[in-house]
Amino acid sequence: MKWEGNRESDNVEDARNEGGGGGGFGGGRSIGLGTIAIALVASYFFGISPTTVISLLSGGPVSQPQQQSQQAPGGARGPNHAAPAQDRQTKFVRTVLADTEDVWTQIFRANGKTYAAPTLKLFSGSTQTACGTGQTASGPFYCPGDRKVYIDLSFYQLMQQRFHVSGEFAQAYVIAHEVGHHVQNLMGIMDKVHSAERQMSKAQANAMSVRLELQADCLAGVWAFHANQARSILEQGDVEGALNAATAIGDDALQKQEQGYVVPDSFTHGTSAQRVRWFKQGISSGEVKSCNTFEVKTL
Numbered sequence: 001m002k003w004e005g006n007r008e009s010d011n012v013e014d015a016r017n018e019g020g021g022g023g024g025f026g027g028g029r030s031i032g033l034g035t036i037a038i039a040l041v042a043s044y045f046f047g048i049s050p051t052t053v054i055s056l057l058s059g060g061p062v063s064q065p066q067q068q069s070q071q072a073p074g075g076a077r078g079p080n081h082a083a084p085a086q087d088r089q090t091k092f093v094r095t096v097l098a099d100t101e102d103v104w105t106q107i108f109r110a111n112g113k114t115y116a117a118p119t120l121k122l123f124s125g126s127t128q129t130a131c132g133t134g135q136t137a138s139g140p141f142y143c144p145g146d147r148k149v150y151i152d153l154s155f156y157q158l159m160q161q162r163f164h165v166s167g168e169f170a171q172a173y174v175i176a177h178e179v180g181h182h183v184q185n186l187m188g189i190m191d192k193v194h195s196a197e198r199q200m201s202k203a204q205a206n207a208m209s210v211r212l213e214l215q216a217d218c219l220a221g222v223w224a225f226h227a228n229q230a231r232s233i234l235e236q237g238d239v240e241g242a243l244n245a246a247t248a249i250g251d252d253a254l255q256k257q258e259q260g261y262v263v264p265d266s267f268t269h270g271t272s273a274q275r276v277r278w279f280k281q282g283i284s285s286g287e288v289k290s291c292n293t294f295e296v297k298t299l
């Protein structure tokens with residue numbers, strides 16, 4: 001992925017020094033995988049459910065094996081002083097966020113709306129959010145209440161080590177997916193899904209959450225389409241890398257990988273094939289309206 005030298009966003013807050021400590025994913029813990037996924041925004045009529053996010057955040061079983069950490073090597077070195085690699089990563093995050101701002105601002109404008117950019121907060125260990133306490137173990141997430149995307153960058157190591165997903169575009173895709181949830185929030189989709197879910201059985205609500213997540217994947221694809229058109233960010237192998245990410249983190253793949261563990265949101269994000277399909281849909285069409293996961297019969 002080509003990103004160096006592109007605009008960097010000012011909407012990144014760095015709270016890695018305040019953290020509740022213990023960065024890193026503890027040994028066997030799985031992440032709020034859903035969050036990992038790929039991409040975002042959808043039609044103006046559907047959205048994301050805050051309940052999913054909230055349950056991730058508010059320390060359901062997800063955050064349980066709160067490590068026992070897993071001090072980063074060099075953990076003794078005091079409140080995180082970013083190694084050079086981390087600095088590059090921070091720059092990368094700022095650049096990808098800026099790219100989502102540019103793309104979504106344009107898409108909203110083309111539809112007569114104004115895009116209000118989210119803040120992206122880097123944290124380490126745990127952090128307070130309008131949705132409750134955010135934990136590293138929950139993976140990246142979006143909180144509709146404060147309109148912030150939360151990421152502990154150690155998640156990227158986990159993607160690599162545990163799921164063997166590497167490549168910067170796959171990492172960008174994670175951010176684009178969370179920003180997609182923000183777009184769903186701005187469009188009122190989250191609210192709609194949330195209130196609909198209150199009338200539903202648990203199984204129905206889960207099915208709804210899957211649609212919300214797959215839509216975020218599709219929206220991430222829409223972002224990638226436009227980003228590439230405007231700035232030629234894609235290099236050979238990038239899309240395959242992101243598709244591998246989608247495959248690696250589909251619920252079915254995860255369940256295999258996670259046998260013996262509880263994966264609380266395991267069925268709320270769609271199978272690998274579904275995630276791949278929706279990301280492809282977004283990146284090939286570049287159209288928000290192609291992301292209407294709420295109206296299709298077969299996901």
Ligand SMILES: [Zn+2]
Pocket residue numbers: 034035036037177178181213216
């Ligand atoms: Zn998500």
